[in-house]
Each structure stands twice: as structure tokens, then as C-alpha cells.
Amino acid sequence: MDKTTKSADEDRPKWDNKIQYLLTCIGFAVGLGNVWRFPYLCQIYGGGAFLIPYLIALVFEGLPLLYLELAIGQRLRLGSTGVWNSISPLLGGVGIASMIVSFLVGLFYNTILAWVLWYFFHSFQNPLPWSTCPLNVNRTGFSEECEKSTSVNYFWYRETLGITSNIEESGSIQWTMVVCLASAWCIVYICFIKGIQSMGKAVYVTATFPYLVLTIFLIRAMMLPGAVDGIKYLFTPDWEILKNPQVWLDAATQIFFSLSVAFGGLIAFSSYNDEKNNCERDAVLVGVINSATSLYASIPIFSILGFKATSAFNACQDDNILALTNQFDFSDQNITRENYNHWFNYLNNTFPSTISSLNLRTCDLQTFLDQSASGTGLAFIVFTEAVIEMPGSQIWAVLFFIMLFSLGISSMFGNIQGVLTPISDLKILPKWLPEPLVTAIVCIICFLVALIFTLGSGNYWLEVFNAYVGSVPLLIIAFFEIIGVIYVHGMKRFSDDILFMTGKRPNIFWKACWMVISPVMLLGVLIAYVALQAQTRPTYPTWNPSYEFFPQNQILEYPDWVFAIIILLSVLPIISIPIVALYGLIRRGKRRSSTRVEFSAYSNGGFESEYRQNRT
Amino acid sequence: MWEKATILLFVACALAQDLCSPGASDGYKVRLSIKTALDDQAYEWNTNELFLFRAALAYAMRSYLPDQHFEVSNILICDETPRVSFWFVVTSVNSATLIKKEDVENAVRKSRSRINSAFLLSDQTLEFVGIAPTLAAPFVPATPPWLIAFGVVMGVVGAGIVYFLVSAVLQRKRKKKGKMADDEARAERGISGENGSGIYNTSFSDEEKMTEM
Numbered sequence: 001m002d003k004t005t006k007s008a009d010e011d012r013p014k015w016d017n018k019i020q021y022l023l024t025c026i027g028f029a030v031g032l033g034n035v036w037r038f039p040y041l042c043q044i045y046g047g048g049a050f051l052i053p054y055l056i057a058l059v060f061e062g063l064p065l066l067y068l069e070l071a072i073g074q075r076l077r078l079g080s081t082g083v084w085n086s087i088s089p090l091l092g093g094v095g096i097a098s099m100i101v102s103f104l105v106g107l108f109y110n111t112i113l114a115w116v117l118w119y120f121f122h123s124f125q126n127p128l129p130w131s132t133c134p135l136n137v138n139r140t141g142f143s144e145e146c147e148k149s150t151s152v153n154y155f156w157y158r159e160t161l162g163i164t165s166n167i168e169e170s171g172s173i174q175w176t177m178v179v180c181l182a183s184a185w186c187i188v189y190i191c192f193i194k195g196i197q198s199m200g201k202a203v204y205v206t207a208t209f210p211y212l213v214l215t216i217f218l219i220r221a222m223m224l225p226g227a228v229d230g231i232k233y234l235f236t237p238d239w240e241i242l243k244n245p246q247v248w249l250d251a252a253t254q255i256f257f258s259l260s261v262a263f264g265g266l267i268a269f270s271s272y273n274d275e276k277n278n279c280e281r282d283a284v285l286v287g288v289i290n291s292a293t294s295l296y297a298s299i300p301i302f303s304i305l306g307f308k309a310t311s312a313f314n315a316c317q318d319d320n321i322l323a324l325t326n327q328f329d330f331s332d333q334n335i336t337r338e339n340y341n342h343w344f345n346y347l348n349n350t351f352p353s354t355i356s357s358l359n360l361r362t363c364d365l366q367t368f369l370d371q372s373a374s375g376t377g378l379a380f381i382v383f384t385e386a387v388i389e390m391p392g393s394q395i396w397a398v399l400f401f402i403m404l405f406s407l408g409i410s411s412m413f414g415n416i417q418g419v420l421t422p423i424s425d426l427k428i429l430p431k432w433l434p435e436p437l438v439t440a441i442v443c444i445i446c447f448l449v450a451l452i453f454t455l456g457s458g459n460y461w462l463e464v465f466n467a468y469v470g471s472v473p474l475l476i477i478a479f480f481e482i483i484g485v486i487y488v489h490g491m492k493r494f495s496d497d498i499l500f501m502t503g504k505r506p507n508i509f510w511k512a513c514w515m516v517i518s519p520v521m522l523l524g525v526l527i528a529y530v531a532l533q534a535q536t537r538p539t540y541p542t543w544n545p546s547y548e549f550f551p552q553n554q555i556l557e558y559p560d561w562v563f564a565i566i567i568l569l570s571v572l573p574i575i576s577i578p579i580v581a582l583y584g585l586i587r588r589g590k591r592r593s594s595t596r597v598e599f600s601a602y603s604n605g606g607f608e609s610e611y612r613q614n615r616t
Numbered sequence: 617m618w619e620k621a622t623i624l625l626f627v628a629c630a631l632a633q634d635l636c637s638p639g640a641s642d643g644y645k646v647r648l649s650i651k652t653a654l655d656d657q658a659y660e661w662n663t664n665e666l667f668l669f670r671a672a673l674a675y676a677m678r679s680y681l682p683d684q685h686f687e688v689s690n691i692l693i694c695d696e697t698p699r700v701s702f703w704f705v706v707t708s709v710n711s712a713t714l715i716k717k718e719d720v721e722n723a724v725r726k727s728r729s730r731i732n733s734a735f736l737l738s739d740q741t742l743e744f745v746g747i748a749p750t751l752a753a754p755f756v757p758a759t760p761p762w763l764i765a766f767g768v769v770m771g772v773v774g775a776g777i778v779y780f781l782v783s784a785v786l787q788r789k790r791k792k793k794g795k796m797a798d799d800e801a802r803a804e805r806g807i808s809g810e811n812g813s814g815i816y817n818t819s820f821s822d823e824e825k826m827t828e829m
Contacts (some may be wrong), residue, residue, distance in 0.1 A: 121762035121769075183766070186773050191781045327645060329697035333651040435786055 012077065013196050013272055020200035022282060024269055027207035029260050029290040032112065032379075033409060039234065039298035039467025041254055045247045046238030051295075053242070054249035058291055061521045062255040064513035065478055067283035072485055073267035074279050076495040079421030080264030083271075087352050087489045089587075093580030094480045095422060098264030100573040101473050102418030105263070107446055109415060111453040112187065112376065113408045114180040115334015116401050118160055119380065121180075121395035121457045124452050128154035131388045136283070149551035157543045160380070164219075164456035165544035166556055167464075169458015178454050185447045188412055192420070192439050198271055206413075213403035214297055217396075221303030224390065226313075233369045234298060249532070252525045257470065259290055262478040265414030268421035278433070278502045280510075301378075308386035309368035316363035320344075323358050323457040326501040376459075379404060434602030463540060464558075468566050472533075473573040475526040479519065480577060538566070623773045635714060636692040636705045642714040644724075645712065645745040653741035665735075666693060670704075672731045673724075676695040677715070679705055680723035684709050721747050 012481060015021040042050050081095030120409045122129050133146035133154060139149070146154035154296055164171040192200040221227050241247055260266065272460045321335045324347065333607045335343045348355045373382045379400075380593065387397045419442060423429065429438060453462050491514070506514075541553035558566065631693065636643060646669075651658045670691040679684040686709060696702040703798055706715040724731070732742055739749035 111628045117769075121765040124761040124765050125757070179766075183773070186770070186777065188778045190773050190780070193777065194784075199779070322649075324701065326701075329699040329701055332649045332700060385660055434784070434788075436781065 002352065007127050014274075015196065015272055016200055018277075020203060021269065021273060022285065023207040024196075024200065024203045024410070025266060025286045026283070026289050027263055028269070029202050029212070029258065029286055029393060030293045030407060031258075031411035032404060032408050033254075033258050033293040034290065035297045035301065035404070036376075036378040037374050038254060038258070038294040039301045040372055041250055042298055042457075043234055043302070043372050045244075046241035047233070048237035049239050049470055050247065050251065053248045054255065054291070056521050057248075057252040057521075058287060058515055060517050061252060061525075062259050062261075062285045063067060063284060064262045064510060064518045065256075066259055066480070067280060067288050067510065068482065068485055069500065070270040070279040070283050070286075071260055071494070071498055072489075073270035074273045074275065074277060074501060077271045077275070079268040079271060079425045080418065082425040083267055083424040084309070087484055087606045088584075090581045090584040091480070091484045091577075092584070093577035094477055095264065096482060096576040096580065097477050097573045098262060098267075098474065099419055100248065100576065101469065101477065102263045102265060102415045103446070104465065104469045104569070104573070106412060106415035106419065106460045107450045108445070108453060108469075109408065110184050110412055111181060111450055111458070111462060113405060113412065114177060114184040115160065115376070115380065116404045116408060117183055118176070118180045120398065120401035120405065123394055123401060126394060128384075128388060128393055129159075131393075145545045146155030148545075150385070151190050152381050152388075153551065155384075156380045161459050162456050163459055165546070165554075166542050167457050167460040167540065167562055168559055169457060173451065173514065174454050174456070174458075177458070178451065181450060181454055182447060185443050185450075186407065189440060189443045190415060191409070191413065192416060192443075193436050195420075195435055195439075196269075196335065196417075199417075203410060203413065206410040206503070209406045210403045211293075211296075212400050213406075214300060216399065217300035217304070218296075220390075220396070221300045221307065224307040226307045226310025227303035228306065228548065229310060229369065230302040230304070231299065233306065234302040245528070249525060250519065251552060253471070253529065254524070255291075256478070256522075257474065258294065259287060260411065260414055262474045262481060263414060264418035264422065268417045270416070271421070276501060276503075280498070280502055280506070285311065285409045288569065289305050290537050301383075304359070304386045304390075305372070305382065306369065307366060308382065309371070312368045313363055313365045313388075316361055316368075320363065323360060327354065327358060351475065365476045387416045409555060445548050451548040458538060460542070464562065465569065469540075469573070470525070472530060476574045476577075479522045479526065482483060482514060482519050482522065486519075491515060538563070636694040636703060638695040638703050640714075641707050642717045642720070643703045643705050644717075644720065644747065645701060647699060647701040647743040648735070648737065648743065649741040649743075650735075650737070651790060653737050657736075663786060666696075666702075668734060669693075672727075672734045673704065673706065676723045676727035676731060677720075679727050680719065725750060 015024075071080075072083055072087075077088050079095070080087060080098040083093065084095040085092040130152045131333065132153045133142040136143045143154070145158060149157075160177070162171060162174045162177075191199050191206075231544070255601065270282075273279075317337050317340060321337070321340060324330070325332065325335055328347070344355075344360075371382075372378075382399065384397070387393050387400065390396050414437075420439060423438065423442070424435075452458065455461075491511065495511075501506050537557050539555050539557050542556055544554045547554040637663050638645070648661065650661065667688065670688045670693065673691045674686040674688050677690070678684070686706070690707045690709065690711065692705050692707060694704075706720050707713065708715060724744055728739070728749065732738055733740055
């Protein structure tokens with residue numbers, strides 16, 4: 001058990017050095033969510049106060065899970081399917097579930113990267129294409145859809161997505177998006193062409209470049225007017241919010257999804273490590289860097305949002321000033337932003353009826369700051385609008401989209417690895433198939449399936465995948481992971497493994513977390529999450545130009561057949577867990593002899609079956 | 617005779633004042649926002665600038681109606697305010713009647729950019745109330761820039777993929793050649809009972825050599 005398995009290990013790929021491994025793990029954990037989900041949560045949940053549930057969740061839920069995955073992958077030296085099959089054939093389904101989730105998430109994640117590529121290609125124009133509305137058909141005015149909403153919204157919904165008005169109308173395939181999707185998959189393929197050898201080199205760039213761009217943005221954003229308002233708004237703590245259980249739930253889920261556990265990718269990455277490697281330090285490092293990156297990213301993002309709010313506020317005030325100046329024929333620039341309030345009060349008292357007839361908008365900086373967004377809305381609508389106002393827009397747009405692309409692709413590496421390593425470990429493909437060919441086949445299959453997201457209704461489908469594939473199945477898989485390692489594999493055996501790998505046993509904190517705190521937290525989060533989802537019929541926002549309150553989103557309920565697909569997507573990954581367990585039980589019942597075929601090629605059959613028989 | 621001339625002049629002036637009034641049906645209101653447009657470089661609005669405006673408008677009318685020779689005196693100004701806003705009307709060449717609203721509008725539209733540049737202002741800062749600015753067509757470059765960026769990126773990626781695949785195939789061929797040479801060397805050393813799989817026990821073969829017949 002404690003022997004190193006060097007002989008059969010020689011043809012398993014290895015990392016060139018420790019830095020590659022760490023950068024790959026960090027790149028996998030740090031993704032788009034760190035940039036566009038965490039700042040949003042921070043903002044709506046009382047700024048600085050949100051950090052408390054967030055850090056608690058990190059320490060008691062995130063780090064233990066991370067450490068567990070890295071340790072078990074490094075010890076058993078197999079991908080997710082291999083690891084769980086080794087621990088117990090009844091748990092093999094957990095690995096297959098991880099593989100399916102990685103596949104499904106990889107599909108829509110790369111589509112988001114295709115959108116980022118599209119915006120990146122279009123950032124080289126002067127003026128930026130989303131800054132002006134196109135003319136309408138008879139060239140008498142701007143396009144109506146664009147006039148009613150904004151040019152930025154129009155560019156995103158009409159020219160990029162070609163969106164239909166609801167999920168049932170599929171619309172046609174957007175060929176421009178197909179081309180971008182193909183490009184995204186080609187870029188993923190070229191990074192994976194030599195397995196982790198090529199990916200390990202690509203990750204030097206993709207994992208470090210976002211930090212460079214974030215720093216540049218930080219410096220630039222700090223010099224913009226209104227940046228400080230944005231930061232103050234983000235971090236002003238509202239301690240009352242901690243009484244709301246929704247905050248704790250969102251903090252726990254955010255940490256969980258942010259660290260990218262339960263995808264099987266982290267297990268695969270650590271399986272290519274040396275056996276004697278301090279995975280405790282790695283886990284803490286990756287977890288802390290992930291959270292630190294979230295915090296670091298939220299500062300420039302919110303500075304820029306503060307700038308945008310200030311610009312909108314100034315534009316609103318300027319409109320009012322112009323109206324007043326024109327009405328009363330004052331000299332130009334007599335009323336300025338500074339003395340506006342004084343003038344307004346004076347005029348309102350002397351000529352109240354005239355003022356009310358002008359229909360002046362009330363300009364409140366707070367309302368503009370409250371217009372927050374997360375996800376694709378933040379990147380493709382809010383941020384692009386802010387970038388137009390910054391001098392030198394093209395550079396900032398290009399930098400921003402390259403940063404998003406690097407963040408996303410380093411996460412894609414983990415997803416793809418979570419699919420490829422099980423395939424090679426399960427040995428379901430013949431040996432003569434070279435690895436680049438297998439990778440190519442996987443990429444082509446993913447590309448073809450992801451063509452769904454290039455339809456007119458593609459964005460709606462992506463939201464479905466995002467909300468239902470990347471949530472409940474992961475929580476269930478993680479729960480089974482902890483139970484599997486701590487209770488089936490055994491805490492004592494796991495401690496011995498860690499002693500062998502790092503030279504010391506896990507201390508009381510880790511043990512307490514693994515045995516009690518983390519499973520309880522996970523179970524609590526899972527139950528709360530499912531309960532909240534099940535309370536209301538799921539709805540989705542749509543973009544419908546013929547809606548009477550356009551440009552507001554029309555909220556529709558998912559039709560029944562989509563609802564059935566949602567259930568299918570949530571259940572499909574985790575159905576493998578009971579199926580494989582059942583199959584294993586039936587087989588074990590049929591064959592009571594000790595000549596069982598051991599899956600893991602690395603364990604000594606005789607010792608194992610003796611050990612197993614003693615335990616069962 | 618002098619009295620008649622003076623009386624005629626007064627009547628003309630009075631008529632002129634009547635022709636131009638705020639809200640005149642054939643007149644337009646103009647608003648200038650010089651400080652907003654030019655900041656530090658703003659010039660002061662005075663009678664000379666007003667003269668330039670009248671001249672520019674006369675030019676616009678001449679461009680639109682080429683057979684009529686409008687003069688500065690044909691442009692009448694009234695109701696000036698410190699905003700810098702005023703009303704103007706355009707009289708016909710013989711100063712008898714007013715030019716119709718539509719004609720004035722079309723003339724201003726046609727020469728709008730020339731009038732703007734005479735004052736270093738734009739459509740928004742030199743406002744003719746009631747004459748909407750014509751929309752500038754969005755600039756469409758000959759080759760869409762995104763195509764260039766796309767071409768560059770995909771070219772590099774495609775070249776990279778081809779390079780890696782070709783080098784992988786070449787490496788494999790080299791390995792095969794090396795393996796064949798290896799196999800031959802092994803066959804020379806005389807592995808009779810070997811079926812080719814597993815790890816070869818070298819001590820056995822050495823013995824074979826020594827005990828060779």
C-alpha cells in the first residue's frame with residue numbers, strides 16, 4: 001500500500017515543474033465568475049459585510065474540499081473515474097458523474113468564450129461598433145429597436161446573438177457565431193494538442209495575463225472620475241444583511257462553484273504530480289489565491305462601474321441644465337453642475353409651473369450606482385458601455401476581452417482535462433489511437449453539440465445549462481466525494497496516505513472539517529438550494545422588441561418540455577452514481593469468490609482482496 | 617423729396633420690425649452654446665459675429681436659390697437674448713415678402729455644415745429650433761477590421777495545429793525506425809524463447825552467449 005508505483009507510472013504524463021501545476025490549478029479555479037459574479041454578490045449583499053460569510057465558507061467548506069481532491073488524486077494517480085473506482089467499485093459512478101458534468105459545462109463555457117472572441121475581434125474598430133446605432137431600412141432614422149433600448153444592448157442582443165423572443169422559437173443558426181465557436185474550439189485544441197505538455201506551457205500565459213490586465217485596469221480606473229464612489233458603494237458594509245440566510249447560502253455556493261471542485265479536473269491535474277508533494281500547501285495556496293483574485297478583480301470593476309454611474313449622472317444633469325438654460329434664456333454655462341441645485345431651488349420657488357412643465361428628470365447618483373449586473377450582462381452590456389466613455393476605448397476593450405478570454409480558457413483546460421483523463425484511464429479506446437486524435441474527436445463532438453447555443457434561442461439554452469447543470473449535480477458529487485473518501489476509503493487510511501505524501505498527518509482542523517463540518521455544510525447548502533429552486537416555477541428574462549414595456553425584459557415561464565429537459569440535465573450526471581452502485585452490488589452478490597477483477601492496475605490484488613474481505 | 621425718402625425709410629424699418637418677431641410663422645429660433653462647445657477658446661458674441669451669421673445665412677439662401685442674389689440686409693434678426701439666442705426671418709431680394717419656412721429650412725439643411733464650421737460649432741451647439749440635424753451615416757470601412765483580427769488569430773492557430781500534427785507524425789516515423797533497429801539488435805543477441813512481451817532478463821541472454829555452441 002505504501003509502496004510507490006514507479007514502474008507502471010513511467011508512461012503517465014508529468015508536469016514539467018511545480019509552477020506549471022500550481023498555475024494550472026489556479027487558472028482552473030480563477031475563472032469568469034471571479035470577475036463577474038463575486039463583485040455583483042459583494043454589491044447586493046452589503047459590500048464589506050459579505051466578506052464574512054464568504055471567508056467562513058472558504059475556510060470550512062472550500063479549502064477542505066480542495067485539499068481532499070488534490071490529495072486523493074495525487075495518491076491514487078488516476079483521473080476521477082479511476083480514483084473512485086479504486087476507493088470502491090460502488091462509488092465508480094461519482095467519477096462518471098464528474099466526467100459528464102465537465103463535458104456539459106465545457107460545452108456552454110466555451111460558447112461564452114466564443115462570444116468573448118466575437119467582441120474581441122470587433123474591438124479593433126474606430127468607433128467601436130456598439131457605440132452607435134445602425135440606420136433603419138429607409139435611412140430616415142436609427143433602427144427602432146436600437147432607439148428604444150441602447151446601442152450597446154442592440155449590439156449584444158441583435159448583432160451578436162440574433163436572439164429570438166423566447167426559448168421556443170429557435171430561430172436560425174447565426175453563422176458568425178458558428179465561426180467564433182469553431183475558433184474557440186480550435187484554440188482549446190491547440191493548447192491541448194500534446195496533453196498537459198502543451199497545456200502546461202499555455203498556462204504560463206493564460207493564468208498570469210489576467211493579473212497583468214487587472215492591474216492595468218486598476219491603475220487606469222483609479223484615475224477616472226467617480227471611481228471612488230464606485231469603490232465606496234461596493235465596500236460599504238451593511239451589517240444587517242448578515243441576518244438574511246440567503247446571503248449565507250449565496251456565499252457558500254459562490255465559494256463552491258468558484259473553486260471548481262467536483263469537476264474531476266483538479267483530481268486529474270494532481271494525478272500527474274510527483275507522489276511526494278506537499279498538497280496541503282498547494283490546496284491552501286490555490287484557495288487563498290482564488291479568493292484574493294476575486295477581491296482584487298472587484299476593485300477595478302467597481303471603479304469603472306462608479307465611473308459609468310458618474311457619467312450617466314453628469315449626462316442627466318447636463319440635460320436638465322440645458323433645459324433650464326433654454327427655457328429662461330440664461331447665458332450659456334451660467335448654470336453649471338456645481339450651482340445647479342441652487343439655481344433649481346431658486347427657479348422652482350419663483351416659477352413653479354414653468355419648472356414642472358419642463359419635466360426635468362431627478363438625477364440621483366445612487367440610482368445609477370444601483371444599476372448593477374452580473375454575468376454576461378456585466379461584461380457585454382455594462383462594461384462595454386463604460387468603455388465607450390473612456391478615452392482610448394479600443395485599447396481598453398481589447399485588453400478587457402483578452403483578459404476574459406484568458407480567464408475562461410484556463411478554466412476550460414480543467415473542464416477538458418476532466419473529460420480526457422477519465423477516457424484514457426477507463427481504457428475504452430484502443431491503444432493505437434494517438435492522443436492528439438482523441439483530443440480532436442472530443443473537441444469536434446463538443447463543437448457539434450454546442451451548435452445548439454448558436455441558434456437564435458441559444459442564449460436562453462445557455463442560461464438553462466448554466467443554472468441547472470453547473471449547480472445541484474456538483475453539490476451532490478462533492479457530497480459523495482467527501483463521504484467516499486472519509487467514510488468508505490477511511491479516515492485512517494487517508495491520513496496514512498497524506499503522511500506518505502507530505503510527511504505529516506492532517507491536523508485536527510482538517511479532520512474536523514472533513515468528518516463533520518464540510519459534509520454538514522454541503523448537505524445544508526444542497527437542501528436549501530433545492531428547496532429555494534423548488535419553491536417557484538422557474539422563469540427567465542427574454543428580449544422581445546414587441547413587448548409593450550420594451551426595453552424591459554419580458555419574464556416568461558419555461559414551457560413544460562424545457563422544464564423536462566431541465567430535470568433531465570440535473571439528473572443525468574448524478575444518475576450514474578446509483579446505477580453504478582446498484583450494478584456493483586448485484587455483481588458482488590453474484591460473485592462471492594475472491595477472484596474479482598481489480599480495476600486499479602496499481603494495487604496489489606492479493607493484499608487488496610484480503611483487506612476488502614476483512615472490511616465487508 | 618427728402619421727407620418722402622425719410623418716411624419711406626421709417627416705413628421700411630417699421631415693416632422690417634414687424635416682419636421679424638418671436639414666433640413668426642416663417643422665422644426660426646437659433647440658439648448658440650459657444651462656451652459649451654469651445655470652453656477656453658470661446659469668443660464673445662457681438663455685432664460682428666451677428667453680421668457673420670447673417671452673411672452665412674445669406675450664403676445658404678444663395679446656394680439653395682441660385683438665381684436670387686440675397687444680401688445681408690435680407691436676413692432680419694430680432695429678440696436677442698444673453699443665452700445667445702435670437703429669431704431670424706429671411707426676406708425676398710426686393711425686401712417685400714418673406715421667404716417661406718420650407719425654403720429656409722431646406723437652405724439651412726443644405727449648408728448646415730458650412731454654417732457650423734463658420735462658427736466652430738456643431739449641430740448640437742448651433743441649434744436651429746425646429747430643423748433636426750440630418751443623421752450622419754455610420755462609418756463603414758472597406759474591409760471590416762474584425763475580419764482582419766480574426767484572420768490573424770485563426771491563421772496563427774491553424775499554422776500551430778498543422779505544425780504540431782506534422783511534427784507528431786514525423787516523430788512517430790522516427791520512433792518506428794528506431795524501434796525496428798532496436799528489434800534487430802535484440803534479435804541478434806538471440807532471444808529464442810521470448811514471445812516479445814514483458815521485461816527481458818539480460819542475465820539469461822549473457823549466459824546464452826557464453827554457452828554458445
